[in-house]
Amino acid sequence: MENSKTSDKLSAFLESGIYRFENSNVVFIDPVRMLNRSYTRFRSSPSAYYSRFFDSKETTVTSDSKKRKRKEKKTPRDLNEREQAATLRHQQARPMLLKAHGFLMEATDLLAIMKDLRGGSNICSSTELSEQHSFIELGKVWQAPLYEIVLKGAWKGLERVVPVFNNLVVNETSDDMEAEFLNNKYILPRESCFYMSDLGQVHNLIHECNVGFNLIVIDPPWENGSARQKLRYPTLPNWYFLSLPIKQLAHPDGALVALWMTNREKLHNFVQKELFPSWGVSHEATYYWLKVKADGSLISDLDLFHHRPYECLLLGYFDGQGTNSKQPPRLRPIKHDQIIISIPGEYSRKPPIGELLLEHVPDFKPARCIELFAREMTAGWTSWGNEPLHFQQSTSFVRDEIDDTS
Numbered sequence: 001m002e003n004s005k006t007s008d009k010l011s012a013f014l015e016s017g018i019y020r021f022e023n024s025n026v027v028f029i030d031p032v033r034m035l036n037r038s039y040t041r042f043r044s045s046p047s048a049y050y051s052r053f054f055d056s057k058e059t060t061v062t063s064d065s066k067k068r069k070r071k072e073k074k075t076p077r078d079l080n081e082r083e084q085a086a087t088l089r090h091q092q093a094r095p096m097l098l099k100a101h102g103f104l105m106e107a108t109d110l111l112a113i114m115k116d117l118r119g120g121s122n123i124c125s126s127t128e129l130s131e132q133h134s135f136i137e138l139g140k141v142w143q144a145p146l147y148e149i150v151l152k153g154a155w156k157g158l159e160r161v162v163p164v165f166n167n168l169v170v171n172e173t174s175d176d177m178e179a180e181f182l183n184n185k186y187i188l189p190r191e192s193c194f195y196m197s198d199l200g201q202v203h204n205l206i207h208e209c210n211v212g213f214n215l216i217v218i219d220p221p222w223e224n225g226s227a228r229q230k231l232r233y234p235t236l237p238n239w240y241f242l243s244l245p246i247k248q249l250a251h252p253d254g255a256l257v258a259l260w261m262t263n264r265e266k267l268h269n270f271v272q273k274e275l276f277p278s279w280g281v282s283h284e285a286t287y288y289w290l291k292v293k294a295d296g297s298l299i300s301d302l303d304l305f306h307h308r309p310y311e312c313l314l315l316g317y318f319d320g321q322g323t324n325s326k327q328p329p330r331l332r333p334i335k336h337d338q339i340i341i342s343i344p345g346e347y348s349r350k351p352p353i354g355e356l357l358l359e360h361v362p363d364f365k366p367a368r369c370i371e372l373f374a375r376e377m378t379a380g381w382t383s384w385g386n387e388p389l390h391f392q393q394s395t396s397f398v399r400d401e402i403d404d405t406s
Contacts, residue, residue: 010109018356019110026100028110028341030117031351038189038379041176041400048396049345050118053293083305086265090308093337097290097302097310100339104296111296117343118294133182135387136234139165139198150180151188166197168208178394185394189379194388199236202372203245205384212251213382214361215369216318218244219260219350222267233348233387238270246279246318249370254320254362257281260350261312271314281316285334288312289351290341299344313340313353315360334360349391354378 013019017033020026035044079087104110138144149164153173162169164181170193171177177188188194195205199221205211223235246257257279261267276283291299291309298309315334342351354369361367366380374383376391 006109010113013110013113019107021100021103021107024100024103025096025335025337026103026339026341027356028104028107029351029353029356031342031345032117034352034355035376035378037355038192038377039176039187039397039400040174040190042187042397043400045396045398046117046119050294050343051346053299053343054118082265086263087305089265089268090263090303093288093310094302096337096339097288100288100290100341101292101298104292104341114296114343115294133184135196135389139196139386147181149186152178152180164196166195166201166204168193168195181389186389186392187394187397188392189377191380192377192383194374194377194383196386196388197384199240199373199386202243202384203248206245206248209382210368211249212368213249213255213370214251214364214367215256215258215354215357216246216249217258217260217354217357217369217371219371219373219375221373222262222264224262224264238267238275241275242278244279244372246281250318250320251362251364251368252320253364255318256357256361257316257318258353258357259314259316261314263308263310263312268312276314276316279318281318283314283316285315285336285338286312287315287338287340287353289353290339291344292341294343311350315357317362332360332362346391349375352378354381 009019013028013030014033017030017037019028021028032044032046032049035049138147144165145163147164148161149169151160151162151169151171152158153175169188171188171190174190176190179186179188193209195208197204220241221233221235223237250257259271259275261271272283289311291311293299300307300309302309340351340353340356345351354371358367358369368382369378369380370382370384371378372384374385374388377383377388
């Protein structure tokens with residue numbers, strides 16, 4: 001009976017990308033399989049997504065990690081008040097994170113599959129994947145309004161040319177759409193759209209798309225020493241996020257808001273005391289994203305102060321400013337301390353957790369979903385940011401073997 005249950009869970013995982021540990025608040029996900037549910041003729045390339053944490057040299061502690069540990073040991077000092085609060089927050093989460101990791105390490109059948117998630121062929125180098133246009137820079141130049149993107153349907157002859165910046169670009173079809181911009185090709189999932197603009201123009205969204213979103217996922221470019229060091233993307237000061245038009249974007253009868261967070265205590269205080277109140281959002285629960293390598297081990301020591309192997313996702317409800325219906329929507333209770341385990345993709349890329357959140361969205365069907373500061377697209381979603389096509393480049397995909405439209 002136990003073997004049968006395990007087999008059923010593995011079969012469900014291979015189909016959905018979601019492995020649920022019994023009698024727990026823990027799931028393991030394969031982002032590639034979850035992303036693939038957005039596409040019909042294309043598939044996300046496992047070798048492109050999993051660009052880290054599979055090589056044998058990455059399954060050992062790096063010299064940089066050793067240097068960090070030595071540095072932390074060499075400079076013992078009393079923690080300041082904020083650091084003490086961060087340590088307390090970590091100590092509260094630590095037992096359940098260890099327990100969740102224990103569930104994973106005991107799931108030997110799943111561990112065997114994890115080692116092969118990237119596959120053994122067509123391994124894309126980070127250099128190859130980074131050879132694309134910088135939408136952030138292109139969006140700042142005076143020629144930005146003149147840039148156009150060519151949208152190509154599944155069948156030959158279906159083409160449209162539209163502005164790529166400061167314009168709602170829509171794939172209204174039920175099929176994947178190929179697009180071309182400055183000789184680079186991109187894949188747009190079915191029934192999706194994106195609005196690419198400078199981050200200072202987020203309010204244009206209110207006028208360009210039909211507002212009333214039931215699920216709003218936000219992955220802010222928080223000020224972060226690590227991000228500045230890697231020069232991956234520009235960051236923004238905390239006060240900027242106070243001006244995000246969450247109330248205008250949300251459905252007037254209510255919405256679920258999911259906010260990705262770093263582990264900085266100053267940031268947690270800012271969100272709880274200033275940001276959520278300014279948006280009219282009440283904090284309901286905290287999820288944890290626990291990052292592991294292909295062999296199941298954590299990507300770093302759990303107690304490494306500045307480089308902990310997890311991030312937080314804060315969930316809250318926007319209760320709405322009024323009601324357009326006789327019966328207000330039923331806000332579904334959210335279980336606290338849910339833990340999502342996965343192997344990370346490229347630096348700062350978050351796993352596609354939209355499907356896991358939909359069960360908590362107020363009673364609207366179908367749900368209308370948007371991601372702010374998006375760097376990729378999802379079927380049925382609106383994506384806004386200064387580079388929503390970042391992970392949509394064709395080099396990140398392979399054509400489905402059963403596709404015969406080409």
